Amino acid sequence: MSGPKYLALAGAAILSMGLGFSSAVNAQTIRIPHCCAADSHFDVAAERFADLLAEKTNGEIQGEVFPSGQLGQETEVIQNVQSGSIEATIIGHDPLAQFAEETTILSLPYLFDNHDQAFEQLDGELGERLGAILSERGLRVLAWGNNGARVYTNDQHSLESPQDFVGLKFRSPENPVNLAVTEALGGIAAAIPYGEVYTALQQGTIDGQENAVINIYPANLQEVQSYMSMTNHLLSFVVLVMNENYFNSLSPEMQTAVQEAASEAMAEERATAQTSADEMTALMQEAGVEVTEPDLAPFREMTQSIHDEYVGSRIPQDLYDLAVGATN
Numbered sequence: 552m553s554g555p556k557y558l559a560l561a562g563a564a565i566l567s568m569g570l571g572f573s574s575a576v577n578a579q580t581i582r583i584p585h586c587c588a589a590d591s592h593f594d595v596a597a598e599r600f601a602d603l604l605a606e607k608t609n610g611e612i613q614g615e616v617f618p619s620g621q622l623g624q625e626t627e628v629i630q631n632v633q634s635g636s637i638e639a640t641i642i643g644h645d646p647l648a649q650f651a652e653e654t655t656i657l658s659l660p661y662l663f664d665n666h667d668q669a670f671e672q673l674d675g676e677l678g679e680r681l682g683a684i685l686s687e688r689g690l691r692v693l694a695w696g697n698n699g700a701r702v703y704t705n706d707q708h709s710l711e712s713p714q715d716f717v718g719l720k721f722r723s724p725e726n727p728v729n730l731a732v733t734e735a736l737g738g739i740a741a742a743i744p745y746g747e748v749y750t751a752l753q754q755g756t757i758d759g760q761e762n763a764v765i766n767i768y769p770a771n772l773q774e775v776q777s778y779m780s781m782t783n784h785l786l787s788f789v790v791l792v793m794n795e796n797y798f799n800s801l802s803p804e805m806q807t808a809v810q811e812a813a814s815e816a817m818a819e820e821r822a823t824a825q826t827s828a829d830e831m832t833a834l835m836q837e838a839g840v841e842v843t844e845p846d847l848a849p850f851r852e853m854t855q856s857i858h859d860e861y862v863g864s865r866i867p868q869d870l871y872d873l874a875v876g877a878t879n
Contacts, residue, residue, distance in 0.1 A: 577611065578610055578611055578612070578613055579611065579612050579613065580612075580613045580614070580615055581604075581612060581613070581614055581615070581638035581639055581797075582614075582615055582617060582622065582637050582638055582639070583597045583600065583601060583614050583615065583616045583617070583638075583639050583640060583641065584616075584617040584618075584620075584621060584622035584623070584628050584637060584640050585597055585616070585617070585618055585628075585640060585641045585642065586619070586620050586624060586625050586628075586642070586643075586744075586745045586746055587618060587619070587745075587766060587769060587770070588618060588619055588769045588770060589618045589619060590769065591618070591765070591766070591769040591770075592698075592765050592769075592789075592820060592823070592824060592827055593618070593641050593789065594616065594618045595820070595823075596641055596696060596789065596791070596816055596817060596819070596820040597614075597616040597618070597641050598616050599815075599816040599819060599820075600614060600641075600791065600812055600813060600816035600817075601613070601614025601615065601616055602614075603811070603812035603815055603816055604808070604809065604812045606812075607808035607809075607811055607812050608805060608808045608809075608812075611805065612805065612808075612809065614639075619746070620744075620745075620746040622637060624744040624745065624746050624747075625642050625643065625646045625724075625725075625744065625745060626646050626649060626725060626744070628640050628642070629642060629646060629647070629649075629650060629690070629792075632689075632690060632792060632793070632794050633650070633688060633689040633690060633794070634689070634794075635689075635794045635796055635797060637794070638793060638794055638797050639693075639791070639792065639793040639794070639797075640791075640792060641696075641789060641790070641791050642789070642790055642792065643698050643724065643745075643766075643787055643788070643789065643790075644657050644658075644695075644698070644787065644788040644789070644790050645658060645724035645725070645726035645729055645787070646724055646725055646726060647685065647690075647790065648725075648726045648727060648728070649725060649726075650685070650688050650690065651681075651684045651685050651688055652865045652866075653680075653681065653684050653865075653866060653867065653870060654681055654684075654685070655726065655727065655728045655861060655865055655866060656681075656861075656866045656870055656871060656874055657669075657681075657785075657786075657788060658726050658728035658729055658732075658785055659728060659785065659857060659858055659861065659866075660728075660732050660735075660784045660785050660850075660851070660854035660855075660857060660858075661784065661785070661847075661850075661851050661854065662785065662786070662858075662874060662875070663786055663874075665786070666697050666700075666786055666821070666824075666825075669786055669788070670695065670697075670821065672873070672874055673695045673788070674695075676873060677870070677873050677874055678692070678695060680870060680873070685792070686795055689794060689795045689796070690792045690793075690794070690795060691792060691793045691794065691795045691798045692790060692791075692792055693791045693792065693793055693809070693810060693813035693814070693817075694790075694791045694813040694814050694816070694817035694818075695788050695789070695790055695791075695817065696788065696789030696790070696791070696817040696820040696821055696824070697788065697789065697820065697821045697824035697825070698763055698765070698766070698787035698788050698789045698824075699762075699763025699764055699765045699766065699786075699787055699824060699828050700763060700781075700783040700785070700786055700787070700828075701729075701761050701762055701763050701782070701783070701784055701785050701786075701787050702761065702762070702763070702764060702767075702779055702780060702781050702782050702783060702784075703716075703721065703759060703760075703761045703779070703780045703782055703784075704759050704760055704761075704762075704767060704772060704776040704778060704779045704780075704840070705719055705721070705758045705759025705760075705776060705777070705778050706752070706758060706759065706775065706776050706777045706778070707719055707758050707759070707777075707778070708778065709778045709780065709841060709843050710778065710780035710782070710843070710845065711780070711843060711845050712845060712846075712849055713736045713737050713849055713850060713853045714737065716733070716736045716737040716738035717737040717738070718739075719738050719739065719758040719759060720738070720739040720740075720741055720756075720757045720758050720759075721733045721738045721739065721740060721741065721757060721758065721759045721760055721761055722741050722742075722743045722748050722751060722752075722757050722759070722760035722761070723740055723741070723742060723760070723761055724742070724745065725742045725744070727865075728785075728857060728861065729761070729785075730742060731857050731860070732761075732784055732785065732854055732857060733761065735853050735854045735856060735857060736850065736853055736854065737853075741756075741757055743757070745762075745766075745770075748760055748770065748772070749770060749771065749772060749774075749775065752772065752775040752776065753775045759776065759778075760772070760776075761782075761784070762787075763787050763828065764779075764828045764831045764832050764835065765824060765827050765828050765831055767779075767831070767835070768831035768834055768835055769831075773834075773835050773838040773839070773840050774838075776840060777839070777840060777841060778840065778841050778843070779832075779835055779840050779841070779842045779843070780842075780843050780844075780845055781832075781842065781843065781844045781845070782845065782847065782850055783847065784850060784854065789817070789820060791813050791816070791817055793809070858871075
């Protein structure tokens, strides 16, 4: 083929190639680090979010996941998301208290009966209130997920009652309420980044720790712990957050796509979290960990004072009333 028709077809092909090249060049890659192990529920949710981002933005936004604290521990990563040097992250909710103390409400012991009840609040006005507060700190909350019910493990003896905590040193995340719970139960509280917990347990720096089973088992803590007490003292949440300025820089269409990707990814995470917790509890037992289910009444009684201490000071009374369904 030659002549004008050939030149027209050749020009169209070159233009098409050029447009494809332009689209590839303009594609954005955002980093999505998290503290947990590869294949953990954090990792599965992060990878799903990345897949949905690419799908819903037609490849204009790509997500790259960094598990196991590769880009830093949670507090450092949150600071970097705040500043915009990292675009997004999936974290446990606890460290957010360092950036917005109002979020400590989610760490109050025995605040909600179960995660379904909690999500009714977080998908509604409570979530909107907390989201607005974090937005002012440069953090856009995209979605909430299920991080399990927190339980205690240790390598000394079974924890059947608060009296069994006396003299033992337990790791909690860098959240004042988590630390207060351990102290209220009679233990010695230590704030240690999640990525350092295994080594601290292995070396005997601490006797135990508190976390959800879906975080405990993937971190292989069953290798350095002998007892697990299902205290379920507080519900824990996964939070997918993005730098506020980055989100606002996106077109309305891209913002909608990002939000849809986040909501779908975390909805899937919520659906599988409890099943995973049950399976991993069984695996902990198979690994030789003694699992007990104590009477929770003494635990509720010993920790009620934490509500009284924080509500009205660090936690606004109206926010607390909203969470527990009370009326002013």
